[in-house]
Amino acid sequence: HGLFVEYWSGIRRAMLVPCSEDKLYLALIARADDPHAKQVPIDKAVWSASFPHLAPFIQRLGEQDRWSWDQYQTIRMRSWTVGRVALIGDAAHAMSPNFGQGAALAMVNGITLAAAVATAPDITAALQRWESKERWLTDRTQRLSALYSNMTTWPQALRAGFIWAMG
Numbered sequence: 001h002g003l004f005v006e007y008w009s010g011i012r013r014a015m016l017v018p019c020s021e022d023k024l025y026l027a028l029i030a031r032a033d034d035p036h037a038k039q040v041p042i043d044k045a046v047w048s049a050s051f052p053h054l055a056p057f058i059q060r061l062g063e064q065d066r067w068s069w070d071q072y073q074t075i076r077m078r079s080w081t082v083g084r085v086a087l088i089g090d091a092a093h094a095m096s097p098n099f100g101q102g103a104a105l106a107m108v109n110g111i112t113l114a115a116a117v118a119t120a121p122d123i124t125a126a127l128q129r130w131e132s133k134e135r136w137l138t139d140r141t142q143r144l145s146a147l148y149s150n151m152t153t154w155p156q157a158l159r160a161g162f163i164w165a166m167g
Contacts, residue, residue, distance in 0.1 A: 012050045016054065024057065026054075042061060077093070084123045113127075
């Protein structure tokens, strides 16, 4: 499958991801200051009005389906290491899940961390070298994810132009 579609409607977003031949993952994304969009159970009329082309999918959502509204935050540590201790994953670099890269970065950082200390005679120095070598990618991904989240506050025309330019 490997294909997903994200739709924007004002400050709301919807993401549709095929999981199999007969299953779809539907993510409805709203800002913390959008109480109508965050109602539990979901207000199907509100979301269908925002995304009329997705209404058939929204209307099929059952009342017993899993509902969760989670507020995300960005965590940026000054350092991932202290002495012989290192943090990875959300403990070191939590970010909004806009690109689905938080877990991927945690795994990559874990693999490179293991390689960095596997034969190092000085663990503290190896951890510092590891962080200085690996951190740039995580920091850049965090910044891009935060920028993408912040675009919900931009005027529609500016947001559309920016997304077009990025494409």
